[in-house]
Structure formats: structure tokens, C-alpha cells
Amino acid sequence: MPKKQPRNAFYFYMQDFKEEQRIKGIHYNNMAEVAEAAGPLWRDAPPPVRTKFEEKAKKEKQKYNLPDMKYTSTGISYAELERQEKEAKDAEASELKDIKNIVKLKCFNGAIIHEDFYLMDVNFFCKANNEYLIAESTVLRFNLQDGIKDQYHEIINPGQIPVGYAYDVKQGSEELGLEMPDEMQKKSNYFQILANIIDYLKQKDRDSKNMPPLFTMPDKVEAIRDFLHQMCSRAAEDDSIFRVYKLDALFFTLINAIKTNSDEGFPRESLALSQLKKDPFKYSPGIGCEIHEEADKSVMCSTSRVKRWAFTVLDSCCPVAGIEMQAGSHVPFDFDLEKIYTYKEQKKVRAAPSVANTAGPSASNVSTVSEAFIDAAAMSTVENPEKEKRTHEPLRMPKMEYSRHINVAPELTEDNFPSLSSGTGRGRGLSSSFKKLNMKK
Template structure:
């Protein structure tokens, strides 16, 4: 490659590719020429999406103009950051205008309850930071539902994914799974072909297409990054732009539907986006049974995290706030969850369902659901299982069972008592074998020479009476004819 070659999109991609591979431990001693001859680099460039290539070409265009200007602390172009910020603002404005136009036009024609919307929710295993200060979400499950205020949820496309966790992310994936959806990433019935899932999603959205444009997908702000990461994988698998599937905010749709319903009922109050977001987070139908998929029905405490259950609960929440004011009759199972009756006939059906759930608690041996001790059943089975030789050896080494007939023992003569063992006398410790000295006497170690205790005498000078001493120790010595001083005031009286 000539040294004076002007930068282009592929050159910038090769520079990014070289930095990324060198962080993994690879070395390109031949420089950019060796990177260009790398088959993996060329294959990745060929399979790159149109949007990603356009971004590299835009960066190359900025370099040709004399540089991209100022840089951020992470090395990004300030112009590129500003363009991305303006793009998000423009997208939010277009989304708001389009949703408002759809609801206003439907209210004008009187067919708002018949308009269909599509909800999408996605669970994930773990997140991964990208080079452009964004995060990638490794998907675990997603569900797409078709909804209208008149018919509720009419159809659902639900998919559990099978994926490989990269080295270093296993712990995070395991904790996320156990705390939420409890989906194993190596589930045999999971789908790992994104091109198949993308085609299924296109087929699901096809009836609502407007020309060549697929209908928008609505999701909550809380999981919008995870849904967009899933959409990016689906579009890249088909090598189509990311804008093929547009993701809008469900809170904005909820706001306009609620305001239209209040306007229909003659209510002046306004329903804001913050209030819609609060109602979706509150999730009043979170513990409603029977909304989850077949997998989560067999796992206790996971129904509220199931993607299929969540898209249904979103529909119930919107119907609860809009249907009555729009004159739509609320039906259980369509706009509200099914009622649970307590009569005898339905009680037997409920007990049979509970019995069936208890019998199928163990789903599949391939599912590595961990117990409360943190050890999966698959691990316990693999460690504790025995081979045929070990099992045969265990059976041959079994002990003979001794049968005791207590009736024969009652008729037999009593056995002679065993003689009691002679008591064992333990000598006292050596320090207690020497006789102790008399009380109120001085130890021999304090007697000068070999003087005995009986020969030792005490005098007044060595041990004066109480109240006479002055200062500490033995006190001041006095002569024999000197009068004895009295005790000081408040000190008591002399005792001699």
C-alpha cells in the first residue's frame, strides 16, 4: 500500500482492528500491510453492516478535511459526539411527533381501539463494554406481542436463546440468571441462529407493514439498551441497516393513549410521560399467574421476569387506564387477567395444575439450575455416580445382617456381671506434695539466712500502727521516748 494513500474507511477499520487484536496478544510486525493480508480482517469488513461502514467512511471524510478537530478524554471526535447527540434529539422528536400523529388521526376517525401496536422485551445474561463507550447486552430471551385496545394481545413471538459466554463473564452471567430469569445459556432447545430469529421477526411484523417499512417496536426505557443490542444482532445477521426495525419508547405511547382516553371522557387533566413510566415500573399485575412461558411455569419465582409475561402485563396496564374511557368493554383474559374462582369444580382443576407443576419440577438434565447450596444437579450427578465395577464392589463388601431375637434373650439365664476394675490412684502433682507454710507467716525466701519462722520477731519501727505513718512505706522513724503523734483532722484516730 503506498504511504501517501489518503485515509479511507477500510484503512481506519484496519487500524482499529490492529489495536483490538494486539490487546488480545497478537503481533503485526509487518505493519498495516500484514493487517490488510489477514483473512479474518477482510472477512469482518465484508460482513460489516452498512451503518458501521458508513461510520468509518464518515471518519475518513473528516480526516481528509484536515482532522476531526478536538477530541474527548476517550479519544473521540467532538464533532462526532455532537452529531450523535443531535441525532438522538432528532430521533426523539420524530418519535414523539409520529406517535402523536398516529393517536390523533385514529381519534379523528374513531378507530383508536382497533390500531395495533407491537411490544418487545428482552432478557440478557451479562453486559460487555465496547470501544465507543457503549454497552453490549448478551441476549437470553425475548418476546414480541401484537396488541390493540379492543382485542388485547392477539399473538406473541417468544424465543429463548442459546449462546456461549466469553471467558471472564461466566460469574456475571450466572448471577444475573439466578437473580432474574434463571435461564441457562447452554439450553439445548434454545436458538443460536440470529438470521433465523430475524426472519421470524420479519414474518411476525409483516402484516403491519406500511409499504417497505416495518411497524415500530415499543419497549420500556428501563430495558431499551438491551432491546437495541438485540435488534443490532438481528439486523447484522441479515446485513441490513439497523433502522429496519425501529424501537420506540412505550412510555410515550402510553402517555398519548391515556390522554386520548381522558379527552374522550371529557377529563381535562394531562397524563405525563413520568406518570406512564411510574405505572410501568409499579407493574400492578407482576404476580399474576398463568402469563409466563412453558419454561418459566416450571420454575417457582421466575414468572415476573419472563419476557412473555412482561409484554402481557404491559398490555393489561394500558387497558386498565384507557379502555373504560374509550368505551371498550373490559374482558377477563383479554384486557384483564383471568379470574380465579374458588368453587369446588375449579378448585379441583387448580389442584390438578399444581400437582402437574410439582411433578415436572425437574425440567431437563441439561439445565444447570443451581440449588440453594450453589451446586447444580448436573455437577452432583457427575461427581456422585459410580461405575459398574465400583457398584459391584460396594455390594460384595456389604456386611452380614445380624438378627436378634429378644424373646430368646428374655428366657436365657442372666449373664454374670463383669468384675469392676480396680480404682486407679493418681498421685497429686509434684507442687502439691510439699507441705504448705502456716498462714500469716512469711515465706522462707524472705527470711535472712536460715532463720526459722518462730524465731522471727516484729517491731514497731518496721510495722507502725495505722494513722501514724507519714508518707509511704515504713514511715518516719522516731525515738522511744518521743510522744506518739495523733491522727490528723479528718483522718481518724491512732489505733495504739
């Protein structure tokens, strides 16, 4: 790389322009004056003239082995976009490798069922000036054996609303079921919230320098990272101490690591994400914070959301790991586990589909608890396997000629329509106009 940047096309044009003016007797004291005089001419120069000097600049770059820089319409070079894309791919590969190492290490000695995992979710009023105005935050701890253990929840007052974003904040507060931020009230202590989160993550091993990763849905990764960055910047803390990973990557890796049969788990990571997005426990009562429960907005609560994520993972993984689920820990309190297990035993002997000609599903392949409430029709089929199939009889004969029952419409002529009168209304004068047209010809 040269110490000085190679000259561009305009520089060579200025050199040529300066020489032409010198021959004419016009002299300039410095290159700034030359640039001022040659600038308008360069902007209006025809393509053949510009190409001549662009070729000179290209040869100049080739001397230093510099690549030709191409830019997008937004002014970002393609090289920069490729670099950002490569960094994102490397970060994703590193994240997946870290998750696999955590899971495989604990699966080696069977400690995976006691390994604590941490979920995090945030609600934000809006995004203002590339910064999220966080309204609520929840961190939850769970493992396969014990289910949901505890959570740390905070309602956050971001303080003064940025100029021009009051309406966005109002809309966000109505959607979330939270009150508008009160600028007269004291702003939430981000330093204290950060300390609480760090203590919560390190409660199992306070002497450890590394904190466990935080898992969330892909669409919440950016907001959570920004929230952690806001708190760390106020506390002069390095935000690299936090690792924010995608929950679907953990779900996919975890269930495939503990499975014992080939028909268990997920063949693709996208299926794990699809199961999480189904949100089978979405309308479970009593799992949100008090504020959202009173406002009947439990679905929007960050505490309710992380619990539903945990229930979804536990509902799929616990049967595969052979763990007996407990209401309130592995599934919501209102789920009748005895009926669910009875139904699953019945599903074990269900006949396989004749078209696909495949074996019937195993107990582990039908591990989701929510299926017991969705597939009620299939349950009745299992209880009455010899029940006759219902047939459908048409309500009318298909060969019946309905056209003979239709009355033919009478033929209409001009005599059936009255002529327009030349009154004082909106159609004044139309009748006389029609006569002038002589429409009978």
C-alpha cells in the same frame, strides 16, 4: 476547510528548535529526526514557552476559521458530545412526531380502538464487549378493542460465552431463572428468529414495505436495538427497517388522544412512565412462559413482562374509550370484573376532599382496575357513610410526674471497685502500673 490540517504548537516549536540547532552547527535530515530530538524538551517546557507556540497555532487556526477544539478527560471533544446530544434530541423529537402521527391518523376515523400495537422485551445474561448476550425475547400484539391477541416467544442460546464473562453469565441465568447457555448445544438460529419476527410484525399487511414500530420501556431500548442489530448483521439485513420506540410515549399520546374529559389522561409524560413502573399486575399468576412458571420466576419472564405492560395500558385506556374489558384479554383471568365495576360505581359518588374543595372524581378518572384491590378501606367508607369516626384516647395522663418514681442511683467511690491483681493473665502488671501513676494526686 483547508486541504492540509493547520499546524499545531509542537510544529512551531520544532521549527524554532531546528533553527537554533542549525546555528549551533547541528543539522537534521528530516522533520522526523527533529521531532525525536525536540519531543522530550517540549514535554518538559515551562508554561511560558508552551504558551508562545500555542498562540502561534491559534492564529494559524484563525486563518481558516477553525474553532478551538476542547476535549474531555476521556479524549472526546466537546463538539462531538454536542453533536451526539443534538442527534439524540432530534431522534427523540422524530420518534414522538411519528407516534403522534400514528395515533392521530387512526383517531380521525375512530379506528384507533382496532389499531394493533406491538410490544417487545428481552432478557440478557450480561453485556460482553459492548454486545448483549440475549437469553429470551418476546413480541406481543394488542389493541384496545380485543386486548392481548397473541405473542411470539423465544428462549435463545447465544452459543459460546466470551472469555472472562462466565461468572457474569452464571449470575444472570440465576437471576432470570434460566439455565446457563450450553456451549455444546447448537447456537440459536438468529436468521430464523429475525424472519419470524418480521413475519409476525407483517402478518396484518404482508405487502407493506414498512413495519409497525416496536414499543418497550426506556431501559430496554438499547438492548433491543442491539439484539435486532445482531440478527440483521448475520442475515445481511438493514436494521433501519425496525423502529424501537418508548412505550411511555405511546401510552401518554394514546390516552390523551382518546379522552373526552379534561380530567382524564396524563398531564405529563413522566406520569405515564410512573404508571408503567408501578407494574400493578406484577404478581399475576399464569401469564409467564412454562419455563419461568415451573421455576417460580414468572416475574422475570419477558412474556409476563410484556403482558403486564399491555394490561397496564388497557386498564387505563379502555374505560376512557368506553370499552368493556374482558378477563384474560384486558386484565388477567383472576380479576373479578363484576366486583370491580360495582366498586367503581360506588366511587362515582364519593365525597370530594374538604381541604382541596374540588369536585368528586369522574368514572373515567378512576379507571385503573387495580385500585379496587388497593383501596379496600375507602370502599368500606362508601358502604357506611354515617359510620362514626374512631377517636384515640391516650394510654396515660400527659401531666403525670414520672420523675418521682425513679430511684436515685447511689454515689460510687474508689472503694466500691476491687484493685487489679498482678496475675499471669492478659492484665498482668496493670495494678503495679496504676500505683506508679499515683492517681490520688
